[in-house]
Each structure stands twice: as structure tokens, then as C-alpha cells.
Amino acid sequence: MGKATGFIEYQREVPEERPVKDRIKDWQEFKTKFSEDAAKIQGARCMECGIPFCHSGLEIGGMVSGCPVNNLIPEWNDLIYKGKWEEAVKRLLKTNNFPEFTGRVCPAPCEGSCTLGLNEPAVTIKQNEYQIIEKAFAEGWMEPQPPETRSGKSVAVVGSGPAGLAAADQLNKLGHWVKVYERQDRIGGLLTYGIPNMKLDKEEVVKRRLDIMEAEGVEFVVSTEVGIDISLTELQKENDAVVLAGGATKARDLKVPGRDAEGVHFAVKFLKENTKKVLDKDNPDYISAEDKDVIVIGGGDTGTDCVATSIRQGCNSVTQFEIMPQPPEARQDSNPWPEWPKTEKIDYGQEEATELYGADPREYLIMTKEIIKDDSGHVKAIRTVKINWDKDEQGNFYPVEKEDTEKIWPADLVLIAMGFLGPEETLINAAGLEQDARSNVKANYGDFRTNLDGVFAAGDMRKGQSLVVNAIDEGRKAAKSVDQYLAE
The missing domain is CATH 3.50.50.60 (FAD/NAD(P)-binding domain)
Incomplete structure (x- = not known):
């Protein structure tokens, strides 16, 4: 590590949020950034702990411990301390498609399993992630990078929440043509209509990511509910594979x-x-x-x-x-x-x-x-x-x-x-999809395949109500399974 004794020398600090009396008057984000110097100091607190549980992504006692997308946290903390921001961005994006979302709304299970947290306040992992990706956007490093070649295969993604977007992003990067269907009038799923603007700005944060994805070749279709406006059978006929990521929106x-x-x-x-x-x-x-x-x-x-x-x-x-x-x-x-x-x-x-x-x-x-x-x-x-x-x-x-x-x-x-009880069942019943004991679409973690050939399920629709970071993990891994299926 760049500063082996940083965890001894420096205390945990986070930027002050916008004052309550000011922020309750508008819908702007209340979260703020550190200066680069302050961020470097927080990066230096990351220990050379040997076994970094922070990126383990384990499930212990029915709850997530460590980062589900296995972010390479000690690496980019070290890069922040050394001032190598562009390298830190590359390491962060290697495992997380949307760190600007998780850096704002994730409850940070990584910090709960930080080794320093055994006897001191944990490293500010979530804030560091936020600092890295915002630095990348500010410096103009987040340019669209469409794939150089196309596979000729097409995939429909149903639902544009974090699982659907992660699957779409990964599949597009692999060279497949991807079309995302969303029943609401805007793309984003719960990122847009489930999380308030003061936590996650729709125009400044969500839209800028969607603009990049569109420029890279992902096609978005709004105000179209699969199972009502278009059937799953039609999507199967028009595409080589389908990913269901409609969320768990049936409220308790x-x-x-x-x-x-x-x-x-x-x-x-x-x-x-x-x-x-x-x-x-x-x-x-x-x-x-x-x-x-x-x-x-x-x-x-x-x-x-x-x-x-x-x-x-x-x-x-x-x-x-x-x-x-x-x-x-x-x-x-x-x-x-x-x-x-x-x-x-x-x-x-x-x-x-x-x-x-x-x-x-x-x-x-x-x-x-x-x-x-x-x-x-x-x-x-x-x-x-x-x-x-x-x-x-x-x-x-x-x-x-x-x-x-x-x-x-x-x-x-x-x-x-x-809370929520599971996915809505209009599409499930119409398409004949099998469900598990909790009414979710039945598909094993790992291959994400449903009982219908070429149809995969990911995110809350498969797992049940969970975290945004879990949904991103599901979308990424489902995309890998789809890619393997398309190569068969």
C-alpha cells in the first residue's frame, strides 16, 4: 500500500452534506464531494490487511457481507492515495457498470466487512467510489466506447432497472445488439421512479449514463409493457435471447x-x-x-x-x-x-x-x-x-x-x-414461466436460465427484493450466461 500506516495516522471523515435548512427547499442531491487532497487521505486509511473481506460478496446470516460485484476496493483506494485517478477509474469500472449509482444509494456492505472496522471506523469506501467516478465524468474520461465488432445476435432485455441496465451494458460490450423494454415513460426502473431525486439526480446522473449507453448502441423502448403491449413470444421470435429483469414490484x-x-x-x-x-x-x-x-x-x-x-x-x-x-x-x-x-x-x-x-x-x-x-x-x-x-x-x-x-x-x-412480495405476475402467467416458492421467476443463480429456452431472469425478478448492487451483480452474471448460450 502507498501509506502502510495511514489507518493509524488518519481518522475517518466524510464530507458534510448540504445543510438541512437548505436542502429541504429543493430536490437537488444532498451528497457532496471531498477535495482531492481529502480524498487521498481517506484512500490512505485502507489497510494492507491480507484478506480484504470488503470485496468478498459473501452472504452471512442471510445478509450481504462485502461487495456483491467484488469491487477491487484496496486497489483503487491505493490509487486514490497515489493520485492515479485515471487508473482508479479503470479498476472501478472493471467490476461495476454504474459506480455513480452505487456511490450514492448503496448501503455499503463493503464497509460493514472492512477489516479496519473491527476496532476503528471503517474506510470510507462508498465515498471513495463516488469520488472516483465523479472525477472521471468531470475530466471527460467517460466517453462512449461502442464495440468494434458485432456478433449479429440480438437480445431483448425486459426492464430497465439496475439489473436490466447492467445486463444490457455487458451484452452490448460483448458485441450483441441489445434492445431494452420499459413500461414507464422513462428508462431507469427504480433508479428513476423508485429513488427520490435528492438521492439520485435523474437528469444529471441517470441520464448521462443512459446517453453513454445509447451512444454505444443500446436501444431503449419506453411506454411498452411486455406481456400486454407485446408478448414474450414475440420477443423470442425477434431475438436470439431474452433477459427478464422486471423487478419485484408487487408491494406488501x-x-x-x-x-x-x-x-x-x-x-x-x-x-x-x-x-x-x-x-x-x-x-x-x-x-x-x-x-x-x-x-x-x-x-x-x-x-x-x-x-x-x-x-x-x-x-x-x-x-x-x-x-x-x-x-x-x-x-x-x-x-x-x-x-x-x-x-x-x-x-x-x-x-x-x-x-x-x-x-x-x-x-x-x-x-x-x-x-x-x-x-x-x-x-x-x-x-x-x-x-x-x-x-x-x-x-x-x-x-x-x-x-x-x-x-x-x-x-x-x-x-x-x-417492502415487496415479488414480481407482478401478468407476464409470468401469460408466458408460462415457472416460479419458485417465493413467487419469483425460477432460475438458478449462475446460469439464470428459466424453463423457457433462450429466456433468462435476473435481479429482483429472480432473487426477490434486494439491493441495487445485488441487481447489478445479477445483470452482469446473467449477461455472461446469455453470451455463453449464444455461442452454443
Whole structure:
């Protein structure tokens, strides 16, 4: 390593984000960059640790440990320290098609398994990745590089989220003709309509990558839903292979009395419509939190995005319900390194709510029992109880309601952010695709082949709801399998 004692000499630092009072007034990204000198110092903290678990991509205890795309993290950290930015870009792009996406929205399982993280704050791996790719764009190094030769083979990719785009990018680089189908009016899948603009800018970040892919020969088709506007059979006839990467967009619902009240929406609908308004400016058709008491049911990233979006829309108040217990501040003995640390985190939405309203918006160990309507059928409140978790004889956890903990919460807008159950089944049923026990398209990790000849599945549609970086990994490896199939 360039600085063998860097991890001893330097402390972990990250750039200050845009101040809350400023960023909640707009939809611009809140993340900022380091100076090059500061970035070099953070790169120097990477240890010569012998076995770098940070790029292992293992699954331990049902959670990702290390980078799923096996980023060559120690190498490009060292190159940052030495000021060899162009070489660092090449090493980064060798394993990750879209580091500008993961550098913004990935939860960084790499940092959770950083060796330095055993007894010191981990290396700023995610920030370093962000610095490298943004340097590349700023310096003009990210020029389109279309393949020199074409195979004559064509592949249709269904879905333009991170898995679909990664598969398309890899297949195009291998010389195949690729056409990506997206049912929405814009390319990007959840990158465009699932993640708010303040986390991932659509015009400045997503579009610039799509422009490169188009210039390299990838064709994009929008407002076309495979299974409705065009059949999978037609795609099979027109192409040599098909990759299904439609995501896991079937939202988990809340089955309680009053669920049919007006003003109760799935989080994904709320976020999509808001992003569309941000992009289209004059679009009046969206769900607004302005001057409303908002309750978000669900404590994950999507729930946090709903909190932050509601704040920017000018909500009166926002509360986030979490059915699980509050995580501890430090790792527990049952959650050792290099597992993903199940510790308390203050994300950007909670930070904003705390500064505005004086308290963290999250309420833990709380269960919704009823959505209460007013005389017109609109939501006016939510009835909840506090719970504890207990185990049955088989070791499965189940909630136990605590006596005398019932509470009524005023609510004008309720957003359900309880995760996803799997892919929508219109295309699956119409095409006769086999499904696994969790309703995902059945295809083994490694070859990604479905029961239909020449049809492959990748990303959340195959794996179930997961991380953007996992989707990129799936798309890359599915592309390799498709390439092998085309060569048979």
C-alpha cells in the first residue's frame, strides 16, 4: 500500500452534506464531494490487511457481507492515495457498470466487512467510489466506447432497472445488439421512479449514463409493457435471447380495517408520482403531503424516502412506524464482524425530521390495528398498539401485543412502505414461466436460465427484493450466461 500506516495516522471523515435548512427547499442531491487532497487521505486509511473481506460478496446470516460485484476496493483506494485517478477509474469500472449509482444509494456492505472496522471506523469506501467516478465524468474520461465488432445476435432485455441496465451494458460490450423494454415513460426502473431525486439526480446522473449507453448502441423502448403491449413470444421470435429483469414490484399490503380509506397509498406510488412531478414540472397529478399529518408505515429505505419527500412537499408532521425493535448503537455478540452490522443508523430523512420537529420520526415496536375514516371515507387517524416479539416452539418470532398501549394518531396521509412480495405476475402467467416458492421467476443463480429456452431472469425478478448492487451483480452474471448460450 502507498501509506502502510495511514489507518493509524488518519481518522475517518466524510464530507458534510448540504445543510438541512437548505436542502429541504429543493430536490437537488444532498451528497457532496471531498477535495482531492481529502480524498487521498481517506484512500490512505485502507489497510494492507491480507484478506480484504470488503470485496468478498459473501452472504452471512442471510445478509450481504462485502461487495456483491467484488469491487477491487484496496486497489483503487491505493490509487486514490497515489493520485492515479485515471487508473482508479479503470479498476472501478472493471467490476461495476454504474459506480455513480452505487456511490450514492448503496448501503455499503463493503464497509460493514472492512477489516479496519473491527476496532476503528471503517474506510470510507462508498465515498471513495463516488469520488472516483465523479472525477472521471468531470475530466471527460467517460466517453462512449461502442464495440468494434458485432456478433449479429440480438437480445431483448425486459426492464430497465439496475439489473436490466447492467445486463444490457455487458451484452452490448460483448458485441450483441441489445434492445431494452420499459413500461414507464422513462428508462431507469427504480433508479428513476423508485429513488427520490435528492438521492439520485435523474437528469444529471441517470441520464448521462443512459446517453453513454445509447451512444454505444443500446436501444431503449419506453411506454411498452411486455406481456400486454407485446408478448414474450414475440420477443423470442425477434431475438436470439431474452433477459427478464422486471423487478419485484408487487408491494406488501396492510391488511387492517379501514385499508380502503382515501388518502392511503403504497409508498412506491407516492414516490413515483412525486419524481414525475419534479421532472415534468407542470404535472398536477401527484399525491401531495402539503399541510398534512403523514404517517409512514415501514422503517426501511423506502420509508425514509417517504419521510424526506413529505418534508420537501411541506407536510405538517411526519411519523414513521417500525414494527421491529430499535437497533443497538454498537454490534452485539450475536452480530460479529464481518456480518452486516445491525446497528442504529440515522439516515437523511430522520436527520431532516429531527432538525425540523425536534425528534426522530421513528416509533419502534408499533403495530397498526386500524385505519380510521372520517364521514367522507378519507383517513383521519390510525389506531396502534405497542408489541414485543416472542418465539414459538419452532423458534419463529411472533408479535405479542402489550396491554394498555393503544394509541390514536392523527393522519391525513398514510404511506405503506412494508417492502415487496415479488414480481407482478401478468407476464409470468401469460408466458408460462415457472416460479419458485417465493413467487419469483425460477432460475438458478449462475446460469439464470428459466424453463423457457433462450429466456433468462435476473435481479429482483429472480432473487426477490434486494439491493441495487445485488441487481447489478445479477445483470452482469446473467449477461455472461446469455453470451455463453449464444455461442452454443
